[in-house]
Amino acid sequence: MKSRRATAVAALLALGAALAVVAGAYATTDRAAAPTAQSGSASALIKCGKTRTIGFMAPVTGPAASIGTQQVHWAQYYVSTYNKTHKTKLKLQTEDTQLGAPTGTAEALKGAQALAGSPNVLGVVGPAGSNEIVGVTKSLKDAGLAWVSGSSTRTELTTDGTRTGYMFRTVPPDAIQGPTAANYIIKTLKYKRVYIIDDQETYSTGLADKVQQVLRAAGVTVERDGVSQQQSDFSSLIAKISRDTQLVYIPWQLPPKGQAFGNQMKAAGKGNIKLMGADGLFDSSFATVGSHVYDTNFPLNPKSKIITGFRKQHGGDGEYFGAPTFAATQVVATATDKACKNGIATRAEVRAAIRSTRIPAALSVIGVALRFNRNGDLSTAKKFGLYKSNGNVFVPIPG
């Protein structure tokens, strides 16, 4: 009996060792193969044709669908405007990332792999979330694809060197957004007791850290907490927020969650405490919580021709969160045109063309010229806008 057990244990160990060896060999093979795949995809010649395909990643469905839909509308608006004025045509190959869904970034990864394997895609617009960017980096880079996000603001995405030359964005980073929010709390609202709750995702924790750092440096009493965005019951967390708190800062990325939190605050008799979100919550669903809600978002000029044209097509609604996605689509389309001048192009050529983008402020929806620095950030965007809810939508705070 003993020897039989010993034999079984030995067999299991041997099996384990064999599996480890196979796994190791597989990993080695995979790593070795990666550069070849990358260079192959990046340098493969693609016939541009009359209709060019742009990959587009956004949360079309899922918890962040309300902001994703805005991005879809703005990207489609650019495509329709372009197609009216150009002989060549554009089309979007859309991949739904379901940002904030319980499956994490799996859907974004699947979308990135689909775009990477699609022979006609020369560049990508999106994805929306900073955590999604982290998840899709390897797939897109290995395929030689550049991507331009219209909403991911985590500072380190462009400064850690991992995505240099591949990732670009048409929004200012949190290094600008965080201090904008914090300085407004300190200098204009003059609050001394602030509660910060992050949503435990890459985007949110980075922004919360930045705001906390600036507030504490100014002597503001800051309490910090975190909550999963898979959660809908915030009542216990709300119970911890003392009634003399002046403002709760929630840099989350799912507007319905911000709305639920705001409503539960009211239900707990804490509706008098001000709320402030960040660009991820810049949506009417969060604004409807009440006129005590603030937010930060990209500085846009609602009177620009592009925005008025969009509003006319969309029943007067500006859907401002999506506007930088118009700029992102514009960047990729312009670079594709440049790379396709002789009828064929490579993804590497499109990357290079994006890097050298020069779109003047007059043609830019975000009010500044579109030019990128070495990291892939806009070299022209230096500030974020502040907004306050009027009970239904966010309106800019002058100054």
Next chain:
Amino acid sequence: MNWSLFFDLTVSGLTLGSLYALIALGYSMVYGILKLLNFAHGDVYMIGAFIGWYVLHALGGPLNPTFSGGAVLFLMFVISMLGCGVLGVAIERFAYRPLRNAPRIAPLISALGVSIFLQNSALLVFGASFRDYNTFSLIGVKTYHIGDLFFSVPQLLAVLTAIGLMVALTIFVARSRLGKAMRSTSFDREAASMMGIDVDRVIAVTFFIGSALAGAAGVMFGLVFGQIYHYMGFIAGLKGFTAAVIGGIGSIPGAMAGGLIVGLAESYATGYLPQGSTFQNLYVFALLILVILIRPSGLFGRAAIQKV
């Protein structure tokens, strides 16, 4: 001692605990009769929440309800409970009954399959977006307080509805003929059958009642916390199951007590323990392990007077 915080956490814990108790009852009743862990139960709760939402919107929505707020709420509860009851009976008929004499692992796997089927069906039918009950437009946002004890109408409604349903269930199981039949079937299914009890009918009724309670919990969740989505049944189902095990699975009073204990534990953990809101699930499941280690049959376990 910060009494204000303590009261807030207690109200929150009792509200949450009431929901868990209703879900736990379904687990407990089915386990008591079939010795089956019905893992699809959390998803029935999710379907209940969606039925409530659709009823609300069919009746004009929260902003322009066709009837008074109270009548709309009543219809939301009744239709959701009926819908979930019928769904529970259908699940039993098609997924569990054919496996009644199979090895115990077979219906367990079937239960997991039904759970995934319901989740994905909900994703397909309802989409992945959140649905908002907008309770405040329907029944107002007013908060009441007695000293430092603050509570809202939806919270009060949830706790009172749960208590009402649990009392009704207890009376039904203790005093009605069908309740006696349920207890007999739970005690010895074969003997009950030989004594002329229609066991299939009793099991179907058990599924109907358990699922109807889950439907009520789903509507309560929407009313109290505002938003529902297709994946909400997973973690709530796990918590309900935890409550049932802590209370003593198979015991009705155990399920009620277990639900309240889990709700309060979750709330106090969030309020008092380090990184409580981040790790609240860790604390709840640690409590489960602790209870199982000390009392493997749960707090009310075999000592329970009533057992379905």
